[in-house]
Amino acid sequence: MFDVVRGFMLCCFGLFALAAQANLPSEELQLQTLQVYTCRSINSLLLLRGEGFQETHAAQLEKDLATLDGAVKAYAKADDALRKAHTEFVTQIRNGVSYGPKEEDLPWRYNQDLSRSLRELLNQIERFVPATADTNQIPLWELPVRVEYLATQYLGRAYISGLELAREQPQEYLGQDESVLVPLLTQRIDQLPDSDATKKLRTRWEYLSKALLDMNSKSNSGVSASGRPWAPIIVDRNARAVSGQLMLMSQQ
Incomplete structure (x- = not known):
């Protein structure tokens, strides 16, 4: 009798394990979340600083950082290099919150430090992204990342005179600007x-x-190509909507 009960329990545990495994997000979904929320976190920081430290943006930043932290902890392949890059990135984000509200309150190297931590974290995540045979045919699940990365570039231009791209990686999205990424996304x-x-x-x-x-972005003038004022709040809102819809589509 004991053996029958024991066998039944083991069978149930096995089914529960399979069900749990089936409900786990795919690796692509995890990588998507890691990259999207890296960009969203820095975008929220830029909005927080650029719009006068409003509570709405502060709350959004904390939500984005929490989602990113959860994604790093949940990713089974996360190694010391990825965790170290994540820690450094969060440190730079927290530093950005701690400085005064004006651009002149930022240390003169902060743009470089923030840019470097962003590139390093995204590069560490990219190590785990499967290679694509056709670089001009971006997989659907990677589209939201490109959208958010473009928003990061835009907000960087609008609020802190720009973030440094990985120009040494022209074949990767980290080294590409709007002139390359927008046509590919379209x-x-x-x-x-x-x-x-x-x-x-x-x-x-x-x-x-x-x-x-x-x-x-190829100009150092600090103004848009058309001369119109920057619209970072509108760009961030629409980028989140577009990337969010693409994320849903890629998960169906």
């Missing part, structure tokens, strides 16, 4: 199957992409 979004959701996505992306293309 092409991939146009290729998505038609639906009401896709139609709304394309409309929002068309609006967002115009702002991103106005970034003028």
Whole structure:
């Protein structure tokens, strides 16, 4: 009798384990979350500083950092290099919160330190991303990352005179600006199957992409290509909406 009960319990435990395993997010989803929330965290910091340390932006920053922290801890392949890069990134974010609200309150090397910590963390995550045969055909699950990275570039230009790209990595998105990434994203979004959701996505992306293309990142002038004022709050809001919708699509 004991053996029967024991066998039944082991069977149940096995089923529970399989069910739990089936409900775990895929590795692609985990990598997507890691990269998206790295960018969103820095975007929230820039909004917090640039918009006068409003409570809404402070709360959003904490939420983004918590999601990123949870993603790092949940990622089974996370090694010392990834965890170290994450710790350094969070340190730079916290430093940015601690400095005064004006741009002149920032240490003169802060842009470089923040840029370096961003590149290092994203590079550490990228080590685990499977290689793509066609670099011009970005997998659907990677599209939200590119959208958020462009938003990071835009907010960096708007608030702290820009963040440094990984120019030594021109084949990677970390070394690419809006002149490369926006056309690639437009092409991939146009290729998505038609639906009401896709139609709304394309409309929002068309609006967002115009702002991103106005970034003028190859210039050191600090002004947009059109001369229009920066619109970082609108860009961040729309980037989150576009990347969020793409994340949902990639998980279906």
